[in-house]
Amino acid sequence: MASGGRFAAGDEGPIVSRNLLHRLVVALLLGIAMAMAMVRAEHSDHGYGGHELTGHGRYLGVPPRQPPPPPPSQEALLAAAIKDERVTTYVLTQNVDLTTSLPMVSRPSFTVRGMCGKDGRRRCVINGMNKYRGFVANYSSHVALSLINLEFTGLRAVDDASGGAAAAVDGGRLTVKNCVFRSNKVGRGGAGGAVLVQDGSFDISGSAFEGNAAGDVGGAIFFGSDASGNVSATKFKSNSAMAGGAVYAKEGKVNFHAVDFSANRARARGGALFLTVTESVVSKTRFNSNSAGQSGGAVHVYLEFLNTTFCSDTSFNRNTAAKDKSSSKVSIAGPEGDKSRVFFCAAKVPSGVGYEGPDSRVATGCKGCKPTGR
Structure with missing residues (x-):
């Protein structure tokens, strides 16, 4: 690097910086994706059907599937x-x-x-x-x-x-x-x-x-x-x-x-x-x-x-x-x-x-x- 903080001809500094930034962004996105997957899994285990909830209990995206209606009783069938x-x-x-x-x-x-x-x-x-x-x-x-x-x-x-x-x-x-x-x-x-x-x-x-x-x-x-x-x-x-x-x-x-x-x-x-x-x-x-x-x-x-x-x-x-x-x-x-x-x-x-x-x-x-x- 030349005096005054500038890169001299032949330096690889800008390329290295861009690669490092790209890696950081990818790592951050992967971390967010993994965190969201863990939240989904936790919600699914608690009967929320795998759908995300906001802090106010509202569903994000498609609401969960409703349980099927109970079968008709033997009396009703007769x-x-x-x-x-x-x-x-x-x-x-x-x-x-x-x-x-x-x-x-x-x-x-x-x-x-x-x-x-x-x-x-x-x-x-x-x-x-x-x-x-x-x-x-x-x-x-x-x-x-x-x-x-x-x-x-x-x-x-x-x-x-x-x-x-x-x-x-x-x-x-x-x-x-x-x-x-x-x-x-x-x-x-x-x-x-x-x-x-x-x-x-x-x-x-x-x-x-x-x-x-x-x-x-x-x-x-x-x-x-x-x-x-x-x-x-x-x-x-x-x-x-x-x-x-x-x-x-x-x-x-x-x-x-x-x-x-x-x-x-x-x-x-x-x-x-x-x-x-x-x-x-x-x-x-x-x-x-x-x-x-x-x-x-x-x-x-x-x-x-x-x-x-x-x-x-x-x-x-x-x-x-x-x-x-x-x-x-x-x-x-x-x-x-x-x-x-x-x-x-x-x-x-x-x-x-x-x-x-x-x-x-x-x-x-x-x-x-x-x-x-x-």
């Missing part, structure tokens, strides 16, 4: 399937706790099948939470409603005069297979604590009804107004009502095969079963420890036009009637002059059968019983 008339079969894979009553079923055919558990064999539970009602079929649609591999508990009818807190079919067909109905209830004037079928048909098999109650008739089931069908391989335990502690059947045709009635209670008549103006064949069925406050500890039959037959493979044990003790098994009533009968497929009419009227209303006979039931 309700949507009921409303969608294109759906004829709905497979339930998880239990449902209702927060409102289910929508009305208004298409010709609808099936609900439970496939819960890892292997899909466990019953799925529909819980009414002691507030809400289950399936109701629209009368005008003549619905064929099928319920398979389900458990209904804590269902309630919406008012005292309703019936069938778990399932109500009027004018259609009800099919129930491998289901459990537990602790369902209808109010003071209600019929059928769990199930109601009117003016239609039914087939109930391989199921159980326990602890259901109706304020009026049919603690578990009410069959009315020309309902006809079969109940088979099914258990009724600890159900209660004013009449027909487990089942009340009116003006129809109902057959019971391989059914177990135990510990059901009626405050008036028919501890387990009340049949009025109903044609019925009862075979391979057991009535154990049922009770009635008045008569018909196990069964009360009101005869008019139609006959009832108890086959020889049907048994009665430890049933009681508080007022008319002579009718601990069956009490029989009906208008004078009517020629319908209660038949027992036996050599003689068993003890424990009481009459409200002439004893000619009862006879021996096996009409409707299969040979194995004699």
Whole structure:
């Protein structure tokens, strides 16, 4: 360098200074970039989605992604399937706790099948939470409603005069297979604590009804107004009502095969079963420890036009009637002059059968019983 601080010819000073300045700028920029990357990483770890925040909490650039909405509940999916008339079969894979009553079923055919558990064999539970009602079929649609591999508990009818807190079919067909109905209830004037079928048909098999109650008739089931069908391989335990502690059947045709009635209670008549103006064949069925406050500890039959037959493979044990003790098994009533009968497929009419009227209303006979039931 020459005197006075100037560069002499051949000096490299300006070039070196420019290179040094360039390196300093690059280093500074790299440092800033690394610092910003660290801030982003820290924000991402704290759930900010990797976006920068100002000191006032505002986002710089694109706001973070919002979390996806939660999937619809099982109740919402079931309700949507009921409303969608294109759906004829709905497979339930998880239990449902209702927060409102289910929508009305208004298409010709609808099936609900439970496939819960890892292997899909466990019953799925529909819980009414002691507030809400289950399936109701629209009368005008003549619905064929099928319920398979389900458990209904804590269902309630919406008012005292309703019936069938778990399932109500009027004018259609009800099919129930491998289901459990537990602790369902209808109010003071209600019929059928769990199930109601009117003016239609039914087939109930391989199921159980326990602890259901109706304020009026049919603690578990009410069959009315020309309902006809079969109940088979099914258990009724600890159900209660004013009449027909487990089942009340009116003006129809109902057959019971391989059914177990135990510990059901009626405050008036028919501890387990009340049949009025109903044609019925009862075979391979057991009535154990049922009770009635008045008569018909196990069964009360009101005869008019139609006959009832108890086959020889049907048994009665430890049933009681508080007022008319002579009718601990069956009490029989009906208008004078009517020629319908209660038949027992036996050599003689068993003890424990009481009459409200002439004893000619009862006879021996096996009409409707299969040979194995004699």
